[in-house]
Amino acid sequence: MDFSLSAEQRELKAAAVDFARRELDSGLAEREQAGEFSPQAWRACAKFGIQGLPVPAELGGAGADILTTVLVMEALGYGCHDNGLIFSLNAQMWSLQMPLVKFGTPAQQQAYLPGLIAGDLVGVHAMTEPESGSDAFSMRTRVEREGDFYLLNGIKLYITNAPVADVMLVFAAHPGKPKMAAISAFLVEKGTPGFTVSRGMDKMGLRTSPMGEVVLDDCRVPAANRLGSEGAGMAIFNSSMTWERSCILASALGTMQRQLEASVAYARTRKQFGQSIGKFQAVSSKVADMYLRLEAARLLVYQAAWLGQQGKSALTEAAAAKLFTSEAWVASSLDAIQVHGAYGYMKESGIERDLRDAIASTIYSGTSEIQRVILARMLGL
Amino acid sequence: METVINDYISREVVQDAALLPLGNATSLLETGILDSLGLLRLVVFVQERFGVTVDDVDLIPEHFESVDSICAYLRSRDGEGAGRAVGHG
Numbered sequence: 001m002d003f004s005l006s007a008e009q010r011e012l013k014a015a016a017v018d019f020a021r022r023e024l025d026s027g028l029a030e031r032e033q034a035g036e037f038s039p040q041a042w043r044a045c046a047k048f049g050i051q052g053l054p055v056p057a058e059l060g061g062a063g064a065d066i067l068t069t070v071l072v073m074e075a076l077g078y079g080c081h082d083n084g085l086i087f088s089l090n091a092q093m094w095s096l097q098m099p100l101v102k103f104g105t106p107a108q109q110q111a112y113l114p115g116l117i118a119g120d121l122v123g124v125h126a127m128t129e130p131e132s133g134s135d136a137f138s139m140r141t142r143v144e145r146e147g148d149f150y151l152l153n154g155i156k157l158y159i160t161n162a163p164v165a166d167v168m169l170v171f172a173a174h175p176g177k178p179k180m181a182a183i184s185a186f187l188v189e190k191g192t193p194g195f196t197v198s199r200g201m202d203k204m205g206l207r208t209s210p211m212g213e214v215v216l217d218d219c220r221v222p223a224a225n226r227l228g229s230e231g232a233g234m235a236i237f238n239s240s241m242t243w244e245r246s247c248i249l250a251s252a253l254g255t256m257q258r259q260l261e262a263s264v265a266y267a268r269t270r271k272q273f274g275q276s277i278g279k280f281q282a283v284s285s286k287v288a289d290m291y292l293r294l295e296a297a298r299l300l301v302y303q304a305a306w307l308g309q310q311g312k313s314a315l316t317e318a319a320a321a322k323l324f325t326s327e328a329w330v331a332s333s334l335d336a337i338q339v340h341g342a343y344g345y346m347k348e349s350g351i352e353r354d355l356r357d358a359i360a361s362t363i364y365s366g367t368s369e370i371q372r373v374i375l376a377r378m379l380g381l
Numbered sequence: 382m383e384t385v386i387n388d389y390i391s392r393e394v395v396q397d398a399a400l401l402p403l404g405n406a407t408s409l410l411e412t413g414i415l416d417s418l419g420l421l422r423l424v425v426f427v428q429e430r431f432g433v434t435v436d437d438v439d440l441i442p443e444h445f446e447s448v449d450s451i452c453a454y455l456r457s458r459d460g461e462g463a464g465r466a467v468g469h470g
């Protein structure tokens with residue numbers, strides 16, 4: 001594995017940092033407080049080419065390789081302080097766009113990918129339910145065929161982007177089939193009869209990323225909107241989860257880099273007891289740990305992305321990358337706050353926001369405990 | 382190929398010894414032998430053992446219903462390296 005960057009990758013990274021600083025952070029403190037999504041920032045990202053990055057050129061995307069996509073997302077996390085916006089982008093890219101790329105018919109790809117890439121549409125997938133989270137395949141949402149339609153009934157919870165979503169990949173189970181073969185996935189558009197976003201949900205962090213509950217009440221979906229074959233739901237979900245776990249925390253690498261640089265700068269300039277606080281080993285050790293975690297996380301994320309790029313199975317490596325990076329991000333945010341003292345705890349520092357945003361990463365895309373379950377199973381336990 | 386895959390599933394995937402010995406036609410899905418992670422482990426094994434790449438889109442129930450259907454799927458991939466045992470055992 002050679003992770004040295006090409007001149008083109010370096011330029012793209014620099015351009016993404018520059019773009020993020022210029023266009024994505026305005027009014028963040030207020031938007032974060034109010035829990036507001038920014039459609040302007042969403043469109044600006046599309047114009048820059050973020051949403052289309054991993055989509056093949058023949059389907060209207062940039063056709064960037066996964067490592068390049070990861071590098072750009074890392075740059076976005078470095079330049080942009082709005083982790084909620086980046087999370088919403090990630091949710092769409094990995095849980096909806098990539099399944100469309102891999103499993104979609106040409107008609108489905110044509111119907112949704114251009115709008116998603118252009119920033120005209122917002123999407124996500126809907127898997128989690130009130131009674132099924134980690135045990136996702138025990139879902140209660142049911143699907144039944146009715147002529148040229150499917151009828152969906154159930155409730156989906158904690159769905160990112162739901163309040164602003166135009167299209168959602170909804171997973172549902174066929175009654176009476178074995179669990180592994182029971183799940184199918186459907187592209188459900190806003191406005192479909194029987195589909196409602198019943199309420200928005202207020203969160204601790206990632207507050208600029210909207211979230212909601214979805215109710216499916218005899219929701220009539222055309223059979224042409226089934227993604228993949230009947231029963232392919234588990235394959236679709238597993239495929240998108242591997243992509244998501246590999247790539248969703250690339251931006252956290254950038255955020256941790258930013259936290260590290262801010263902590264070094266603060267520890268050099270802040271003086272107590274007549275010297276820079278960085279001269280106290282209790283402080284400098286925190287900074288050293290921040291560096292260590294960041295570099296280890298970076299290698300794990302790049303490795304998972306590289307394997308995915310080679311078309312190799314990256315389940316274990318993706319789980320390791322997701323687990324380590326999410327926990328490193330929480331630890332890095334705590335260290336950064338501690339190094340900055342009271343200032344780090346203040347909203348104006350922005351560091352406390354990073355901590356609130358980071359905590360979610362140990363829950364979404366499979367909790368830390370579930371990543372450890374995956375690692376143990378893959379190791380033969 | 383049937384023996385290699387049956388041995389692997391019997392040794393590494395089956396949790397309930399009452400389900401052994403495993404028939405090649407026994408449904409891995411109806412019996413609950415194969416869960417999501419069990420399937421993904423099996424895929425890693427098959428890829429290494431038979432030198433094939435199993436694409437995500439192929440991880441559908443029809444291909445993993447039983448030892449027989451796994452082998453039928455792998456044979457359908459012949460020419461791409463499937464069926465050529467690599468490694469040992």
Ligand SMILES: Cc1cc2nc3c(=O)[nH]c(=O)nc-3n(C[C@H](O)[C@H](O)[C@H](O)COP(=O)(O)OP(=O)(O)OC[C@H]3O[C@@H](n4cnc5c(N)ncnc54)[C@H](O)[C@@H]3O)c2cc1C
Nearest residue numbers: 125126127128133134158159160360363364365366367369
């Ligand atoms: C910010 C955010 C965004 C999200 N976005 C989406 C989305 O867009 N679409 C979507 O479908 N879902 C989404 N989710 C839901 C997310 O996928 C679930 O929260 C997650 O899978 C965990 O499920 P749960 O919250 O029901 O927890 P539970 O599964 O109830 O788990 C509760 C606790 O028990 C532990 N636990 C459970 N099973 C085991 C086990 N076998 N071994 C050890 N420990 C275990 C868990 O690790 C956790 O600590 C989002 C969640 C968050 C926080």
